Amino acid sequence: MALDHHPIQNSEVYLLNASHAPSMPPPSPPSPATPDERECSPLDNLGSMTPLEIQGSAPSFKQRLSNAVHVLGTEATALSCLTRLYDTDPIAQEGFNSAVEAITRFEGDKGKLVISGVGKSGHIAKKLVATMNSLKIHATFLHPTEALHGDLGKVGKYDTILLITFSGKTPELLSLLPHFDASLPLIVMTSHTHPSTCEIVKHRPDAILLPAPIxxxxxxxxxxxxxxxxxxxxxxxxxxxxxxxxxxxxxNVAAVFSQNHPGGAIGAAFKGPQKVSDLCIRFSEIPETDKGLMTGAHILMSAYRSETGWVRHGQDVVVPPRRIKRLQPDNMDEPAPQIQGLMVPRKEWIEIPAETALTTAREWVKSMRRNSQGVKYGDDAILVVMDDDEISGVMEIGQLMA
Structure with a gap:
């Protein structure tokens, strides 16, 4: 086995071929600058040098970027080749299809995916376990060494095993093979593109080959x-x-993922509205109709142009989308205030505090519907969201209950 040779480092410094003559005294310090000499550049001028300019002056700047681009380009090329492989190669295609069928056959209450790998492949295995679980694909990581010391108990009779090994002959994984139930599907993610060259597949000819070459x-x-x-x-x-x-x-994969990922920025993005103030239409965003004569046609055109679908007449009358949709052709020339049930005056609005939780608001509406036969609390009834005695927004009860 070849040994790496490295320089021996210590804290002493030796001078080769140094003479034994007395050492020269140290040079005198520089003389202080006189008023006639050029002054140093003010610090303000240094601020005009951007970080890019400072870095660009270093000899290694271009080489650093060149090396980084080389790494990124190499991995991008490898991904492109892998894409082409699964687009054209029957062995890779059949392996992927069989892997999906094996993992999904008992997925759910019975089975799970057991992923194992050593070293960096083990870290990739752990990442895939995390991804699978976030998508409600039951998975667990099995450390090969720990498996031989009791963790084989993780493996159930309905499970599927995925081994990640670039070489296809990782000793720790080979030592596990005799201890896996032969009836369990075994997937091998490896650099090999043909079963005949992969050592693990040679030991388990029924294994599913999942090529990941470079x-x-x-x-x-x-x-x-x-x-x-x-x-x-x-x-x-x-x-x-x-x-x-x-x-x-x-x-609905997105819904499953959001349910399993309530924390962080991702969880916040999926969290959705929690209070009535989160769901309501801002009063200021509802366009106001002309104060002159209004017909059903005017209301319809105003609603068409409205981004919210709502229309209001001053501060005390609103026309919600559900009522606008009930307009009939013979209402077009009719004065809007005379169209029965179209415009909702403020006295018919139902006030609700802005901080009310949506679940609380829904339960309250259900209770009021039971107690008042639902006459006042139909889907087209108007909830006005109040924030410190100010109108924050409005919504139809149907929007709340949807």
Whole structure:
């Protein structure tokens, strides 16, 4: 085994071929500047140098960017090649299809996906487990060494096993094979594009091959073999599995994901309205009709131009979308105030505090409907949202109850 040779570092400094003559005294410090000499540049001038200008003056600036672009370009090329492989290669296509069928066959109450890998492949496995679980695809990580010391108990009789190994012959994974139930589907994500070259598949001929090759070795690309391009391929292929499977298992993947991800910025984006003030139409956003003679046609045209679908007449009369939709052809020339049930004056508005939770508001409406036979609380009734005695917005009860 070749040994790496590194310089020995210590805190002492030796001078080669140094003479034994007395050392020269240190040079005198520079003389102070005189008023006649040029003054230093003021600090304000330094502020005009942008960070880019300062970095650009360094000799390594272009080389750094060149190296970064090389890495990004190499991995992008590898992804392009992987895409082409699954678009054209029958072995890759059949492997992906079989992997999806194996994972989904008992997914749910019975089965789960057990993913295992060593080193960087193990980290990719953990990331895929997290992605799968966020999409309600039951998955767990199995550490190969811990598996041999008790964690094999994680594996159930309805599970599917996914091994991630670029080489296809990781010793820790090979040692696990005899301990897996032969009836469990086994998927191998590896650089090999044919079953005959993958050592793990040779030991389990019924295993599903999921090729994740790279177009050029990492040593050829970067000068060393640290997992970089190869782990990117495994990550991308795992994401493809997760997205395809989630779309097959769930009618509304976005809803499932939002339910499983209530925290952070993603959770906030999916959280949706919680209070009546979150759901209402802002009063200031409702266009006002002309104060002159209004007909049904005027109301209809105003609603058509309104982004909210609402129309108001002054501060005390609104026309909500549900009532506008009930307009008939013979109402077009009729004065709007004379059209029965079209315009809703303020005295018919039902006030509700802006901070009222939507769930509370809905329960309150249900209770009022039961107690008043629902006459006043139909879907086209108007809720006016009040914030400190000021009108914040309006909504139809039907919008609240939807």
């Amino acid at each position: 177009h050029k070795s990492e040593t050829d690309s970067f000068g060393f073999s640290a997992p970089t391009t190869s782990t990117t391929m495994a990550l991308a292929l795992g994401d493809a599995l997760a997205v395809v499977i989630s779309n097959e298992l769930h009618i």
